[in-house]
Amino acid sequence: MLTLYGNLESGNVYKVRLLLARLGIAHVRVEVNQVDGHPKTPEFRAINPIGKVPALRFDDGRVLSESGAILYYLAQGTPMWPDGSWDHAEVLRWMFFEQYSHEPAIAVNRYILNYMADASGQAARVAENAEKGAHALGVMAAQLATQDWLAAGRYTIADIALYAYTHTANEAGFDLAAFPAIGRWLARIAAQPGHIAQMEETSAAPVESLIGSG
Amino acid sequence: MLTLYGNLESGNVYKVRLLLARLGIAHVRVEVNQVDGHPKTPEFRAINPIGKVPALRFDDGRVLSESGAILYYLAQGTPMWPDGSWDHAEVLRWMFFEQYSHEPAIAVNRYILNYMADASGQAARVAENAEKGAHALGVMAAQLATQDWLAAGRYTIADIALYAYTHTANEAGFDLAAFPAIGRWLARIAAQPGHIAQMEETSAAPVESLIGSG
Numbered sequence: 001m002l003t004l005y006g007n008l009e010s011g012n013v014y015k016v017r018l019l020l021a022r023l024g025i026a027h028v029r030v031e032v033n034q035v036d037g038h039p040k041t042p043e044f045r046a047i048n049p050i051g052k053v054p055a056l057r058f059d060d061g062r063v064l065s066e067s068g069a070i071l072y073y074l075a076q077g078t079p080m081w082p083d084g085s086w087d088h089a090e091v092l093r094w095m096f097f098e099q100y101s102h103e104p105a106i107a108v109n110r111y112i113l114n115y116m117a118d119a120s121g122q123a124a125r126v127a128e129n130a131e132k133g134a135h136a137l138g139v140m141a142a143q144l145a146t147q148d149w150l151a152a153g154r155y156t157i158a159d160i161a162l163y164a165y166t167h168t169a170n171e172a173g174f175d176l177a178a179f180p181a182i183g184r185w186l187a188r189i190a191a192q193p194g195h196i197a198q199m200e201e202t203s204a205a206p207v208e209s210l211i212g213s214g
Numbered sequence: 215m216l217t218l219y220g221n222l223e224s225g226n227v228y229k230v231r232l233l234l235a236r237l238g239i240a241h242v243r244v245e246v247n248q249v250d251g252h253p254k255t256p257e258f259r260a261i262n263p264i265g266k267v268p269a270l271r272f273d274d275g276r277v278l279s280e281s282g283a284i285l286y287y288l289a290q291g292t293p294m295w296p297d298g299s300w301d302h303a304e305v306l307r308w309m310f311f312e313q314y315s316h317e318p319a320i321a322v323n324r325y326i327l328n329y330m331a332d333a334s335g336q337a338a339r340v341a342e343n344a345e346k347g348a349h350a351l352g353v354m355a356a357q358l359a360t361q362d363w364l365a366a367g368r369y370t371i372a373d374i375a376l377y378a379y380t381h382t383a384n385e386a387g388f389d390l391a392a393f394p395a396i397g398r399w400l401a402r403i404a405a406q407p408g409h410i411a412q413m414e415e416t417s418a419a420p421v422e423s424l425i426g427s428g
């Protein structure tokens with residue numbers, strides 16, 4: 001069975017869990033908690049040298065990291081990866097946009113505002129990210145004003161990749177009421193078969209922690 | 215003929231130019247200069263709403279953005295995109311790593327140290343990026359200590375994606391002498407057929423500027 005390393009609070013981990021649930025693929029989750037610094041430990045770097053969650057281990061021992069690469073791999077041969085090179089490129093375009101222009105602003109502000117032990121001295125960064133994040137949401141809203149889905153005219157891993165941190169953008173200080181097209185798109189995704197809430201545990205076995213808490 | 219929007223100094227634009235040169239695909243370049251803020255102008259956002267270079271326009275008017283998505287699309291059916299889903303995922307893993315963990319540290323420090331009009335007040339960010347960038351280079355070096363290429367056992371768009379900002383990491387304050395495996399890999403890429411230097415103009419027609427300089 002697949003082993004997924006990561007914590008529920010991470011949107012990047014949630015992306016993988018959303019796709020696994022959608023595809024009906026069972027997994028066991030191992031807790032690797034970002035807030036406690038677990039991804040940077042030697043134990044986890046032996047699994048993923050980059051030191052970031054999620055990482056997905058297959059039965060043969062191979063490990064894949066980077067949420068975008070994991071989504072790509074799992075989606076092959078399923079309706080979540082469309083047909084045709086142009087649609088493939090469009091899906092990846094939104095996924096790279098998410099990792100470069102959306103996540104570093106919106107997810108980072110969510111982290112600073114909710115999880116950082118000492119957020120003093122972060123005001124300038126929060127303000128800069130607020131501007132970048134609002135731009136990223138505006139880019140999404142412009143696309144979704146005329147289309148139901150981000151790419152390829154259907155629900156794909158591009159939507160999953162953007163859903164994860166967009167649906168909690170309010171926790172990052174953004175007002176999604178200003179982007180009604182995004183609100184409708186979020187509701188459309190939440191109504192999809194197999195959809196799970198971020199904090200809904202879907203591990204097929206009790207979750208163990210990679211790093212002892214003691 | 216393909217139209218490439220961007221400036222020579224941008225490593226993200228260079229990635230696309232490296233692949234076009236490798237594949238022998240002609241293009242015309244239109245200057246869109248980041249240092250002068252051109253990507254954020256209404257003229258450019260009409261072409262790429264995200265407001266970032268590179269963007270690639272095809273003869274039928276379609277426009278593709280995000281360097282990773284452009285590399286993916288152009289590489290289809292060529293040796294620069296390997297065979298097999300696992301190797302595809304590995305290539306994309308390195309490309310997502312580059313956009314998330316490498317470029318935001320190394321390229322941003324290169325920008326701050328060389329191009330930013332007023333870099334005062336950036337010391338904390340430069341120090342933070344120096345740490346993140348050294349980690350990213352260490353991850354690459356560990357891979358390249360035992361393999362000639364980053365993914366799939368051959369030269370792919372993963373190598374092109376990482377080459378662009380790694381080969382100028384010294385301009386970003388990193389000492390590549392500390393990573394001899396990276397140095398050998400850089401030399402291996404520079405010796406590939408069709409390789410071009412970053413500032414080597416490869417536009418098939420005189421370069422015009424999207425935004426008037428006057």
